[in-house]
Amino acid sequence: xxxxxxxxxxxxxxxxxxxxxxxxxxxxxxxxxxxxxxxxxxxxxxxxxxxxxxxxxxxxxxxxxxxxxxxxxxxxxxxxxxxxxxxxxxxxxxxxxxxxxxxxxxxxxxxxxx
Amino acid sequence: xxxxxxxxxxxxxxxxxxxxxxxxxxxxxxxxxxxxxxxxxxxxxxxxxxxxxxxxxxxxxxxxxxxxxxxxxxxxxxxxxxxxxxxxxxxxxxxxxxxxxxxxxxxxxxxxx
Numbered sequence: 001x002x003x004x005x006x007x008x009x010x011x012x013x014x015x016x017x018x019x020x021x022x023x024x025x026x027x028x029x030x031x032x033x034x035x036x037x038x039x040x041x042x043x044x045x046x047x048x049x050x051x052x053x054x055x056x057x058x059x060x061x062x063x064x065x066x067x068x069x070x071x072x073x074x075x076x077x078x079x080x081x082x083x084x085x086x087x088x089x090x091x092x093x094x095x096x097x098x099x100x101x102x103x104x105x106x107x108x109x110x111x112x113x114x
Numbered sequence: 115x116x117x118x119x120x121x122x123x124x125x126x127x128x129x130x131x132x133x134x135x136x137x138x139x140x141x142x143x144x145x146x147x148x149x150x151x152x153x154x155x156x157x158x159x160x161x162x163x164x165x166x167x168x169x170x171x172x173x174x175x176x177x178x179x180x181x182x183x184x185x186x187x188x189x190x191x192x193x194x195x196x197x198x199x200x201x202x203x204x205x206x207x208x209x210x211x212x213x214x215x216x217x218x219x220x221x222x223x224x225x226x227x
Contacts, residue, residue, distance in 0.1 A: 004157075006157075031213065033213070033214065033215075035215075035217075040219075040220075041219055041220070042118075042120075042203055042217035042218050042219040042220050043158070043203070043215070043217045044217070045214040045215065045216070048213055048214055055213075056213070056214060059214075091157055091158065093158075093215075095213070102160060102163075103213075103215065104160075105150075105157040105158040105159070106157050107155075107156055107157040108156075108157050
């Protein structure tokens with residue numbers, strides 16, 4: 001059973017471009033979470049999704065950021081018109097259905113905006 | 115809102131030294147508590163957890179006890195190894211039904227041979 005797969009591992013974008021980060025959860029996991037880690041800081045929750053539904057987006061910036069988890073395919077975190085302050089590591093985690101289940105993390109995508 | 119405060123780093127120790135990394139939390143309900151470890155260039159791995167007061171989580175020689183009276187979950191290891199060098203994150207998950215994790219800022223640990 002492969003772990004949580006994120007791609008790309010590293011992404012460089014110029015200011016104003018769009019960034020698309022992908023996350024394939026572990027097999028059997030229907031819950032996906034996105035976290036952002038700024039340099040030398042802890043992870044901050046961004047959004048929690050189940051298949052085709054956004055459950056909690058309380059940590060998402062109000063503009064330029066969006067996330068989806070379609071019925072088929074990976075979850076996508078999309079950042080439009082990137083700025084230097086978006087440079088960070090973005091981690092995806094997944095968990096199986098049910099409460100109080102453990103979340104497993106991917107290796108992250110390191111976004112650099114130049 | 116809920117929050118987690120960790121001991122400031124970086125922490126540098128010699129091999130076989132005793133390790134303590136302090137973690138305290140603020141929560142309105144009855145959270146579950148976790149320690150995650152992040153090795154260089156990798157994602158987070160769950161190290162140990164505790165779901166209720168006085169529970170002790172343990173793994174790979176690391177231990178942490180859920181102390182409700184002091185709202186703490188300090189990480190300890192009796193004899194560290196060079197391979198323990200990593201960043202350690204304390205985290206909480208709010209009560210039953212909640213899913214998101216709230217992380218501390220992380221503590222970078224370096225073990226010298």
